[in-house]
Amino acid sequence: MRKSKWLGLAMAGIVAVGLTACGGGSGSGGEGGGQAAKGGAEPKQENITITFQNIYPDQTDPKYKMLRTIVDNYEKEHPNIKIELDSLNTDQQKLKLKTQAASKEVPDITVVNPAAQMQPFVDAKLFAPLNDMVEQNGLKDTFQEGILDYYTFDGNLYALPDGNNIALVYYNKKLFEQAGVEVPTTFEEMIEVVKKLKDAGIQPMAIGEKDTWTGSFLFMNILLRTNGGPGFLQDVLDGKKTFEDPAFIEAVDAFQNLIQAGAFQEGATSFDYNAGENLFKTGQAAMYFMGSWATGGIETSSANENGNVGVFKFPTVNGKGDVNEFMLAPGSAFAISADSKHLEETKDFLNYYMLNYPKEAFKLKGAVGLAQKVEGDFRAAGYSDMAMEVLAMFEDVKGGDLAFDNTMNPGTAQAHLSSIQNLFVQKTDASAVAKEHQTAYEQNK
Amino acid sequence: MNVLKVSRWTIAAFVLPCLIFYAGLVFVPVLVSVYSSLLDWNGIGESRFVGIDNYIRLFTADPVFWPSVRRTLVLAVLSMGLQLPFALFVAILLNRFIRRPNFLVSSYFLPVILSVVIIGQLWKTIYNPTSLGGMLNQLLTAIGAGDLTRAWLTDPDVAIYAIYFVALWQYIGYHVLIQFTGIRNIPADIYEAARIDGAEGLKADRYITLPLIVPIFKISMVLAFIGSLQSFDLIMVMTGGGPAHATDVISTHMYNMSFLSMKYGYGSAIAVFLVGLCLVATLAINFLFGKLDKRYS
Numbered sequence: 001m002r003k004s005k006w007l008g009l010a011m012a013g014i015v016a017v018g019l020t021a022c023g024g025g026s027g028s029g030g031e032g033g034g035q036a037a038k039g040g041a042e043p044k045q046e047n048i049t050i051t052f053q054n055i056y057p058d059q060t061d062p063k064y065k066m067l068r069t070i071v072d073n074y075e076k077e078h079p080n081i082k083i084e085l086d087s088l089n090t091d092q093q094k095l096k097l098k099t100q101a102a103s104k105e106v107p108d109i110t111v112v113n114p115a116a117q118m119q120p121f122v123d124a125k126l127f128a129p130l131n132d133m134v135e136q137n138g139l140k141d142t143f144q145e146g147i148l149d150y151y152t153f154d155g156n157l158y159a160l161p162d163g164n165n166i167a168l169v170y171y172n173k174k175l176f177e178q179a180g181v182e183v184p185t186t187f188e189e190m191i192e193v194v195k196k197l198k199d200a201g202i203q204p205m206a207i208g209e210k211d212t213w214t215g216s217f218l219f220m221n222i223l224l225r226t227n228g229g230p231g232f233l234q235d236v237l238d239g240k241k242t243f244e245d246p247a248f249i250e251a252v253d254a255f256q257n258l259i260q261a262g263a264f265q266e267g268a269t270s271f272d273y274n275a276g277e278n279l280f281k282t283g284q285a286a287m288y289f290m291g292s293w294a295t296g297g298i299e300t301s302s303a304n305e306n307g308n309v310g311v312f313k314f315p316t317v318n319g320k321g322d323v324n325e326f327m328l329a330p331g332s333a334f335a336i337s338a339d340s341k342h343l344e345e346t347k348d349f350l351n352y353y354m355l356n357y358p359k360e361a362f363k364l365k366g367a368v369g370l371a372q373k374v375e376g377d378f379r380a381a382g383y384s385d386m387a388m389e390v391l392a393m394f395e396d397v398k399g400g401d402l403a404f405d406n407t408m409n410p411g412t413a414q415a416h417l418s419s420i421q422n423l424f425v426q427k428t429d430a431s432a433v434a435k436e437h438q439t440a441y442e443q444n445k
Numbered sequence: 446m447n448v449l450k451v452s453r454w455t456i457a458a459f460v461l462p463c464l465i466f467y468a469g470l471v472f473v474p475v476l477v478s479v480y481s482s483l484l485d486w487n488g489i490g491e492s493r494f495v496g497i498d499n500y501i502r503l504f505t506a507d508p509v510f511w512p513s514v515r516r517t518l519v520l521a522v523l524s525m526g527l528q529l530p531f532a533l534f535v536a537i538l539l540n541r542f543i544r545r546p547n548f549l550v551s552s553y554f555l556p557v558i559l560s561v562v563i564i565g566q567l568w569k570t571i572y573n574p575t576s577l578g579g580m581l582n583q584l585l586t587a588i589g590a591g592d593l594t595r596a597w598l599t600d601p602d603v604a605i606y607a608i609y610f611v612a613l614w615q616y617i618g619y620h621v622l623i624q625f626t627g628i629r630n631i632p633a634d635i636y637e638a639a640r641i642d643g644a645e646g647l648k649a650d651r652y653i654t655l656p657l658i659v660p661i662f663k664i665s666m667v668l669a670f671i672g673s674l675q676s677f678d679l680i681m682v683m684t685g686g687g688p689a690h691a692t693d694v695i696s697t698h699m700y701n702m703s704f705l706s707m708k709y710g711y712g713s714a715i716a717v718f719l720v721g722l723c724l725v726a727t728l729a730i731n732f733l734f735g736k737l738d739k740r741y742s
Contacts, residue, residue, distance in 0.1 A: 095704060098488055098707075101488070102489060120489050120707065123491070124489045212687070266577070266596050266599075267577070268599070270598045270684060270687075411706045411707070414706040419689070421688055422601075424599075424688060425599055425688040
């Protein structure tokens with residue numbers, strides 16, 4: 001049996017080698033060409049690969065093309081640099097980044113959300129400050145005033161936003177005509193409109209409430225009105241108010257009135273974001289409350305044939321609030337890993353990218369709701385009436401609030417999101433909702 | 446051990462890679478989870494050692510936890526109490542009355558090999574509200590039971606049962622296959638001997654098949670129980686734990702806490718609880734069947 005013993009050992013050896021080979025496969029992605037220049041008269045520049053995690057995987061989205069155009073141009077100008085794209089959809093990217101952050105392997109460039117959502121990453125010192133980089137080539141001046149504040153912590157800027165949006169209501173003009181209703185100017189009128197649409201057999205509003213933030217976004221707009229202005233959540237954080245404040249209770253009641261009037265489609269809580277939006281885009285619902293980022297997709301949808309979709313500002317509630325105060329949605333933003341092996345090159349690339357971003361986006365008709373100033377005549381470039389209306393709305397903005405999960409910590413935010421989702425399936429006493437919020441807030445402080 | 450006529454070292458050399466893999470992929474993560482469950486940690490930044498605080502809060506102050514444990518256990522009980530006996534019944538019928546049962550067994554097995562995402566989307570469409578053309582509701586209306594129609598997945602009172610049904614339906618074929626194979630492996634001469642003694646048909650099943658299938662049934666039991674405890678994907682696809690936690694089970698709650706609320710330590714505490722539950726349940730099932738085995742042998 002001698003032979004078979006040696007054979008056995010040899011096979012075990014092969015297995016072992018195979019296993020090590022599998023185990024060693026990861027981790028070499030970020031380094032590309034580690035070997036430096038090979039002598040010679042002209043020392044060649046080091047080859048560098050920069051990993052660029054992004055959330056533009058959708059080929060029909062103008063941003064998909066825009067991203068690739070800028071990257072191609074940059075690679076042509078810098079032949080030694082390769083930009084490796086890691087394109088994921090939003091939820092996957094959030095999860096992947098959290099996992100990468102836990103093992104301190106953040107990609108050179110990644111995407112984060114503003115304020116409270118990026119706080120944990122900043123606290124863990126995962127991102128490089130961009131204060132010096134944003135001054136180069138006048139990049140800072142291309143941003144709208146104040147927008148960078150949402151990405152600044154203790155005087156250090158950590159990320160550059162790709163958008164700045166506001167919440168508004170899109171409506172289907174033809175369906176409004178069929179039911180004989182006008183654009184509502186108060187919340188009470190809006191509920192009447194809902195009832196009339198329903199009587200005419202038209203689905204009044206669409207929402208994708210499986211992705212809980214959608215309902216919360218609308219609810220927070222109501223709260224912005226009943227509170228008579230922005231800053232409710234900040235007051236709670238500062239200890240000046242609690243969730244059991246009358247303004248909050250009034251907002252819950254108003255929101256429930258809207259739901260009980262039958263505004264939303266049956267089974268709304270099983271519709272994800274896309275499925276909800278599709279109801280409106282295909283002309284199956286008359287109104288849709290969403291951030292202005294939806295403009296591009298709605299513009300090209302079947303509901304907007306012949307300029308059929310209009311927009312209006314979220315109305316006042318019980319005569320309170322100002323229609324020119326909006327739910328503000330400073331966009332997802334690009335941050336650079338503090339541990340990046342090629343920090344300077346990465347900063348240089350991101351600087352180039354952000355400088356060219358508005359120009360390329362404008363060309364591709366994707367320049368509504370950018371965080372940067374855009375030069376050019378939108379009308380002449382062929383932007384639609386609806387896009388022009390949305391752009392005009394931006395001019396009227398007199399301040400507003402951020403979404404709940406951008407203000408409160410993740411624990412409180414989750415409790416809030418499921419509490420609001422619950423209102424879609426059962427009527428609940430407003431004071432109980434308030435109490436639920438307050439308890440969650442105190443537990444997660 | 447020396448029937449194989451190879452040295453202990455050779456055996457060790459072959460077993461070791463597997464052992465290392467198994468330990469590295471199972472035991473180390475479990476131990477790491479136990480450690481993280483003692484931390485107040487968001488998964489990214491600094492962590493703080495808090496002892497058993499996470500467990501205290503989990504067991505005493507979490508309004509979602511116990512209901513989700515109850516839902517998980519109900520699924521396990523339904524799975525063991527309804528699904529398995531039904532699967533066994535089908536397997537006996539197949540064995541007794543169908544001449545070429547392979548086609549049927551394969552058909553029953555089909556849902557098991559389909560991706561859970563497909564199953565989830567399929568049943569979501571079936572459960573859709575009437576206004577969106579949900580098949581179940583249309584069927585109910587067509588047979589004159591219009592009162593029973595509802596939004597199956599968004600009514601918090603029935604949503605979880607709608608999901609139970611799909612979960613049980615999907616894996617019936619799996620257990621039919623296991624038990625059918627078990628029945629086939631019972632030697633035919635036992636049945637022949639029984640026939641001479643006058644036990645035929647279902648009577649033979651009562652006195653021969655059932656006692657002899659016990660070890661196989663035990664495997665099904667353990668698989669069904671552990672499978673129920675770990676159910677996650679189907680719920681994530683169909684409702685995501687909503688509306689408002691009405692369909693949350695232990696594993697979805699763990700996911701929400703770890704990754705959405707960013708309470709990684711707390712999520713780990715739930716994970717440890719789940720591991721413990723699986724362990725205890727497996728031991729309990731083994732113990733019960735050990736007694737049953739003794740009684741029949």
